Amino acid sequence: MTERLIDRKPVIPADQLVAQMVPPPMFNDVSFDSYIPDPKEPSQSQAVQTASEFASEVAKRKKGKRGLFGRKSKSTTGSGLYLDGGFGVGKTHLLASIYHAAPEPKAFGTFVELTHVVGVLGFMKAVDELASHSVLCIDEFELDDPGDTMLVSRLLTELSARGVSIAATSNTLPGQLGEGRFAAQDFLREIRKLASVFETVRVDGPDYxxxxxxxxxxxxxxxxxxxxxxxxxxxxxxxxxxxxxxxxxxxxxxxxxxxxxxxxxxxxxxxxxxxxxxxxxxxxxxxxxxxxxxxxxxxxxxxxxxxxxxxxxxxxxxxxxxxxxxxxxxxxxxxxxxxxx
Missing domain, CATH: 3.40.50 (Rossmann fold)
Known part of the structure; x- marks a missing residue:
């Protein structure tokens, strides 16, 4: 008899939540070199260059710079990159390429996976687990309710302050996240705060x-x-x-x-x-x-x-x-x- 999904009840142990935050299988082997920009869409070539430079900066921040008396000091704040564009233009490909190019430890997950990690571990435990990472890559950055928005805004602020760089993809510019859904002033304030974390790069083109x-x-x-x-x-x-x-x-x-x-x-x-x-x-x-x-x-x-x-x-x-x-x-x-x- 053919197996049914409804008979499956998957469980992910709490101690494996952060460890399993890696790119999905179809993006295991992607790189900046394997992204083929559409010659009709110059923003794609620019996005590859910007993402590659961002990954290099992440590595430099993680390595730290030699200071006085040869001591190393990691950058006090992380950088942020936001890849915006339509469907099927290769944003996740670029995000996974950033992940692969960055030094360990590092994490890659969807927005909903990130909120689940915080929900299971607790806020400060999640911060502690991710604080040593060179980069946190967040795919499908879409905000469905004010609670998640404020939670992630606070999380990214904490991580950035500890030197973690943030890269994200979505189909809506950061300043427009949540438009058409919620109008509460507190929510809008959180949206603006979150937008300030990222440098935005547009990726245009038809759905491949x-x-x-x-x-x-x-x-x-x-x-x-x-x-x-x-x-x-x-x-x-x-x-x-x-x-x-x-x-x-x-x-x-x-x-x-x-x-x-x-x-x-x-x-x-x-x-x-x-x-x-x-x-x-x-x-x-x-x-x-x-x-x-x-x-x-x-x-x-x-x-x-x-x-x-x-x-x-x-x-x-x-x-x-x-x-x-x-x-x-x-x-x-x-x-x-x-x-x-």
Whole structure:
């Protein structure tokens, strides 16, 4: 019988939370040299140069400078780099390249993983665990509520003061994070404080995942879906609504562990997400599937029909569009794999 994701209940021990903060598998071997800038988008070449210079500066700060009597003194404050741009322009590639070029210890994680680390370890323990790092790389820097914003703002302020450099990616400029969602003055003040940490670099260009590609693959017949899942080693097969319910019982930081070792994800009866909370959890799952290059094959609705027009018109529009971009890439991956069998 084909395994189901809903039967998995992954647990990450607290003492491994920081140690597991590394780039996802698809970015294990990337570098600044392997990033191929689009000649039509000069901002991409500039971003590579700036990111490379930032990584070099991180190494210098970590090494410290020889001062009076030959003593070493580490830089008292860390630097910050913020890579802003649309979907599929290679921001995560550059962020992972910064990580690989920086000296140990170092950490790489998504925004939601970082908030989970702080939640489990406690604020000061998290600061102590990360304070010796040369750089903290934060992917998908998107703020969903004022509490997380203030928490991360305070964390980055503490780490920067201890000499940790911060690199981050998102699809929204730091001064605009949270726009369209919260209007509280305290929240806006925290946003501005956070923005001052970063030097912002724009990365323009079309989404490389969909250049000259056909529309999303049509859903598979349910009987064929079950047959393909059974014939695919290490694949999982789940009902879409049941999986969404299971996700509600797991912290999003565990979603990566949830799909660990899975070769392909088959989803039956896919349809529009029934509310915002369900949709946002599925966004995180889509990110973790994409990180591990796991094909997604579905029956029911197409993967570009999960997020409703109403959702796409709201404050999480960019998050949903990014997830759709990644899901379509994974669905084409699944379709291509099937055509080659």
């Amino acid at each position: 995942r969909h250049r000259d590609l056909p529309p999303a693959p049509e859903p598979t017949d349910p009987a064929e879906l079950e047959k393909r899942a059974a014939e695919t080693p290490d694949a999982t097969l789940d009902d879409f609504d049941e999986l969404c319910e299971h996700l509600s019982k797991l912290h999003p930081s565990r979603y990566g562990k949830l799909v660990e070792g899975v070769s392909a994800v088959f989803l039956d009866n896919v349809g529009p997400a029934d509310d915002q909370a369900v949709a946002l959890r599925f966004v995180v799952l889509a990110d973790r599937l994409y990180d591990s290059s796991i094909p997604v094959i579905v029956s029911g609705a197409r993967l570009d029909e999960i997020f409703t027009e109403e959702m796409l018109a709201g404050g999480y529009r960019k998050k949903y569009l990014r997830a759709t971009s990644r899901l379509l890439a994974l669905s084409r991956f699944g379709a291509a794999a099937h055509s080659n069998t």
